[in-house]
Amino acid sequence: MITPTRTLVSRALQSKGEGQEITVKGWVRSKRTGKEVSFIALNDGSTIHNIQVVVTDEGLVSSVSTGACICVRGALVASQGGEQAVEVQARQIEVYGEAVDYPLQKKGHSLEFLREIAYLRPRTNTFGAVLRIRHAMAYAIHKYFNDNGFYYLHTPIITASDAEGAGAMFQVTTLDVAAPPRGESGAVDYSSDFFGKHTSLTVSGQLEGELGALALGQVYTFGPTFRAENSNTPRHLAEFWMIEPEVAFYGLQEDMDLAEDFLKYLIQYALDNCADDLAFLEKMYDGELTARLRGVVSEDFVRLDYTEGIDILKSSGQKFEFPVEWGLDLQSEHERYLVEKHFKKPVILVNYPAAIKAFYMKQNDDGRTVQAMDVLFPRIGEIIGGSVREENLGKLSARVDELGMSRDELWWYLDTRRWGSAPHAGFGLGFERLMLFVTGMANIRDVIPFPRTPKNAEF
Ligand code: 4AD
Ligand code: MG
Numbered sequence: 001m002i003t004p005t006r007t008l009v010s011r012a013l014q015s016k017g018e019g020q021e022i023t024v025k026g027w028v029r030s031k032r033t034g035k036e037v038s039f040i041a042l043n044d045g046s047t048i049h050n051i052q053v054v055v056t057d058e059g060l061v062s063s064v065s066t067g068a069c070i071c072v073r074g075a076l077v078a079s080q081g082g083e084q085a086v087e088v089q090a091r092q093i094e095v096y097g098e099a100v101d102y103p104l105q106k107k108g109h110s111l112e113f114l115r116e117i118a119y120l121r122p123r124t125n126t127f128g129a130v131l132r133i134r135h136a137m138a139y140a141i142h143k144y145f146n147d148n149g150f151y152y153l154h155t156p157i158i159t160a161s162d163a164e165g166a167g168a169m170f171q172v173t174t175l176d177v178a179a180p181p182r183g184e185s186g187a188v189d190y191s192s193d194f195f196g197k198h199t200s201l202t203v204s205g206q207l208e209g210e211l212g213a214l215a216l217g218q219v220y221t222f223g224p225t226f227r228a229e230n231s232n233t234p235r236h237l238a239e240f241w242m243i244e245p246e247v248a249f250y251g252l253q254e255d256m257d258l259a260e261d262f263l264k265y266l267i268q269y270a271l272d273n274c275a276d277d278l279a280f281l282e283k284m285y286d287g288e289l290t291a292r293l294r295g296v297v298s299e300d301f302v303r304l305d306y307t308e309g310i311d312i313l314k315s316s317g318q319k320f321e322f323p324v325e326w327g328l329d330l331q332s333e334h335e336r337y338l339v340e341k342h343f344k345k346p347v348i349l350v351n352y353p354a355a356i357k358a359f360y361m362k363q364n365d366d367g368r369t370v371q372a373m374d375v376l377f378p379r380i381g382e383i384i385g386g387s388v389r390e391e392n393l394g395k396l397s398a399r400v401d402e403l404g405m406s407r408d409e410l411w412w413y414l415d416t417r418r419w420g421s422a423p424h425a426g427f428g429l430g431f432e433r434l435m436l437f438v439t440g441m442a443n444i445r446d447v448i449p450f451p452r453t454p455k456n457a458e459f
Helices: 009-014 111-116 125-147 206-216 252-273 275-284 289-298 306-314 332-343 393-402 411-415 431-439
Strands: 018-033 038-043 051-055 069-078 086-097 199-201 218-226 239-248 302-305 347-353 369-377 381-388 424-430
Touching: 009 018, 009 051, 009 086, 018 051, 018 086, 038 069, 111 125, 125 218, 125 252, 125 275, 125 431, 199 218, 206 218, 206 239, 206 411, 206 424, 239 252, 239 431, 252 275, 252 289, 252 347, 252 369, 252 381, 252 424, 252 431, 275 289, 289 431, 302 306, 306 332, 306 347, 306 369, 332 347, 332 369, 332 381, 369 424, 381 431, 393 411, 424 431
Parallel strands: 051 086, 302 347
Antiparallel strands: 018 038, 018 069, 038 051, 069 086, 218 239, 239 424, 347 369, 369 381, 381 424
16 A cells, blocks of 8 residues: 555545544635634545635745645644534645636636636536546446456557548648658558558547457457547537447347446446535536436336337427438437437437448348447437447448448458357447536536547647
């Protein structure tokens, strides 16, 4: 074990104030100066709660103001005031860093303003809570898979293949972009690029995840993914984290069961382990938060064919901004109608038209749909996208050709269907979409420390 050089505020607040010596270190949230005593609310990030520091010697706190970083030595005692059980009676205060003209004040700031100073926002109550919950969710994801016999597979971030074939990718190159080498036709000659070919940041670890599943049986990825779509919405990031389990011998039913069990486990984990932070977010932003989380954990998700979903939307009498027609992709307004208005619980929509889904999805016998499954959540819309994978070499190759994709570039992927091919399925959970749901925050920019969105790569 490491030897602590200080007591975490979270631990100090749980111990009894019996006058014991204590050292706490952290950042001043506020300072109140009375006639004979000053009170400092100190936060060290270990909990949403501050510890109260009582100072009787004004000389100790003259250079201490909101935002300053200090070390306090003193006695932990039972508090006289009603708001906290214990407080620190300061004997000595060392100022590590003053904070003159500190931009964060106690009154609270708008989330928009805090985005502009994202380098400081972890020091606010809101972002402290969000970031602690984010950590808890990441831990719970690894725990869930480890406990269920899955292996964590690290898939590459730089790739030459476009797994989804849908969104634009960010190019990775060491060529001089102002004057790249060109072949005879005038096209850029990537043979002299770093990797000797055109490469990008990955949109998904799935294709390599499948290679892992066809050897280790049950794997998952958990890494950053990148999409250069110009979607300036509260639910899209250009850089986001995705969790992608991939499982040999799974069909559509098992894939849905895994998705539902996994989501419920994560939400229950948050309820069990992040109560203080959830209570704060509920009070500040979303009075329904924990009720909604508990609702999702206790409900069976609806499982519905895309075709039936379209019928429900068409006969809903609702006015939607985007058209509803068999063959068209659902927009988030449609997804949310099904979840929030019609069924009032999460919905797993399956068997989408092949034309609006990726090349690798298992084709149904009807010749027009594939074994896709999207999990739709209240407030979020699509939180998970997944499918059974086409394991038949002939059908998969035909689809690659049909879409004008290159068999040569996907040779390794196609080869897995040549040797020991197996039925398999998986899905991708957008980590920040999960975070939106669990925290009740409204904008995806507020559930990742440093968001990357169109025209924004600050910090
Ligand atoms: O539905 P998507 O595109 O599926 C895949 O990438 C598959 N390869 C997953 C798989 O089967 N292994 O993305 C999966 C999820 C979405 O449901 C959504 O939650 C999230 O990733 N997502 C985004 N999150 C934030 N910003 C974006 N731009 C996102 N695009 C997708
Ligand atoms: Mg999707």
